[in-house]
Amino acid sequence: MTVKKDHYLVVSAGTIQGVFPQVPAEFAGLEMLDYTGHLVIPGLTDLHIHGPQYVFRGLSMDRELLDWLNFRTFPEEAKYRDPEYARRAYRLFAQDLRQGGTVNAVVFGTIHKEGTRILMEELEAAGLRAYVGKVNMDRNSPDDYREETEDSAADTRAWIQETAGAFSQVKPILTPRFLPTCSDRLMELLGQLQREFALPVQSHLSENQGEIAWVRELCPQADFYGDGYQRFGLFGGDVPTIMAHCVYSGEEELLRMKERGVYIAHCPQSNTNIASGIAPVRRFLDMGIRVGLGSDVAGGHSASIFRTMAEAVQVSKLRWRLVDQTLRPLTAAEAFYLGTEGGGSFFGRSGSFQKGYAADILVLDESRMPYMEELTVAERLERYLYLCGEKDILHKFVGGRMLF
Numbered sequence: 001m002t003v004k005k006d007h008y009l010v011v012s013a014g015t016i017q018g019v020f021p022q023v024p025a026e027f028a029g030l031e032m033l034d035y036t037g038h039l040v041i042p043g044l045t046d047l048h049i050h051g052p053q054y055v056f057r058g059l060s061m062d063r064e065l066l067d068w069l070n071f072r073t074f075p076e077e078a079k080y081r082d083p084e085y086a087r088r089a090y091r092l093f094a095q096d097l098r099q100g101g102t103v104n105a106v107v108f109g110t111i112h113k114e115g116t117r118i119l120m121e122e123l124e125a126a127g128l129r130a131y132v133g134k135v136n137m138d139r140n141s142p143d144d145y146r147e148e149t150e151d152s153a154a155d156t157r158a159w160i161q162e163t164a165g166a167f168s169q170v171k172p173i174l175t176p177r178f179l180p181t182c183s184d185r186l187m188e189l190l191g192q193l194q195r196e197f198a199l200p201v202q203s204h205l206s207e208n209q210g211e212i213a214w215v216r217e218l219c220p221q222a223d224f225y226g227d228g229y230q231r232f233g234l235f236g237g238d239v240p241t242i243m244a245h246c247v248y249s250g251e252e253e254l255l256r257m258k259e260r261g262v263y264i265a266h267c268p269q270s271n272t273n274i275a276s277g278i279a280p281v282r283r284f285l286d287m288g289i290r291v292g293l294g295s296d297v298a299g300g301h302s303a304s305i306f307r308t309m310a311e312a313v314q315v316s317k318l319r320w321r322l323v324d325q326t327l328r329p330l331t332a333a334e335a336f337y338l339g340t341e342g343g344g345s346f347f348g349r350s351g352s353f354q355k356g357y358a359a360d361i362l363v364l365d366e367s368r369m370p371y372m373e374e375l376t377v378a379e380r381l382e383r384y385l386y387l388c389g390e391k392d393i394l395h396k397f398v399g400g401r402m403l404f
């Protein structure tokens with residue numbers, strides 16, 4: 001992390017030109033915005049969040065993953081078959097994300113193609129950059145929230161075609177929910193769609209021990225959980241892929257992710273709330289695996305990636321103290337990297353103030369967190385990660401466009 005005090009961040013044509021002690025002569029004609037005294041940082045990326053779960057965040061947090069899915073999540077997501085319900089709920093979600101620090105989001109919808117299109121419309125209207133997925137599930141799901149295999153693929157195809165080119169900042173991503181809810185035949189069809197439309201992929205991986213044992217029974221042919229995705233061409237290589245959690249990924253799975261450039265979305269708040277465990281992020285980083293942060297609302301109760309950064313540091317300390325003293329805890333600067341450039345790189349050049357990056361910029365508001373004595377800029381940023389609320393942001397720019 002590089003910190004500069006009292007410098008000029010130069011932007012033109014929606015792109016960062018650099019950070020300078022004086023404005024270079026060639027940029028002297030640009031409009032000047034004066035944020036003296038404020039922290040100015042790159043926009044944040046949430047690599048894993050569920051749009052339809054936003055309205056029940058903070059509920060049923062005393063359940064573990066599979067129980068939580070059946071008791072709370074699937075019944076709620078089933079309601080998004082009603083476009084009017086979807087519109088209201090997704091507007092709440094998108095407008096709240098707009099007010100927070102997230103510039104880029106990778107989002108799960110539901111199995112409904114119309115509802116998922118509404119989610120895309122609301123995120124586009126909110127001015128955010130996003131990948132959005134229509135979820136696929138054809139087994140181990142309730143009768144009113146399950147697709148027939150062929151319908152699932154056909155609806156996904158129709159959804160891809162109907163939304164192609166419809167948005168400037170929102171794009172589709174293939175979203176098999178996770179192996180327990182997707183039959184081999186469905187995965188095969190999704191693999192075909194991936195190759196036909198060259199879409200990225202997102203899913204869940206090695207989150208919870210009960211889930212992993214179940215996958216072993218359901219997919220006996222797979223060498224390990226992640227191999228079950230790769231068998232259908234849905235696990236990195238030429239396919240940009242994000243896998244959420246990876247709390248229990250073994251050596252082979254991690255090596256495969258490293259080899260194939262698969263991103264891990266680390267979701268510490270969710271892993272805490274639904275008692276999944278603590279992912280060894282230091283290990284991921286030491287191995288050179290790509291890692292970003294996910295709020296995983298509503299496993300996570302807060303959509304704030306600032307909170308997620310602080311919690312990534314916190315849980316890494318518990319892991320270090322209680323589980324494995326060879327893996328040093330994360331620093332605030334490392335967590336900041338994960339929430340900015342770490343995840344932002346999935347979107348191309350986002351999450352840094354290096355020349356050529358998208359002008360995704362946050363001007364932070366520390367007025368609700370006064371201090372008695374002068375702090376360094378780095379200290380102020382560290383403190384902000386811990387103390388900020390979801391909306392302590394003064395200004396937000398996406399690709400050079402001011403949202404507020």
Ligand code: GUN
Pocket residue numbers: 050065069073177178204207270296299
């Ligand atoms: N695994 C499958 N579906 C989900 C979900 O909605 N949330 C989380 N955290 N894990 C999942």
Ligand code: FE
Pocket residue numbers: 048050204244296299
């Ligand atoms: Fe999730």
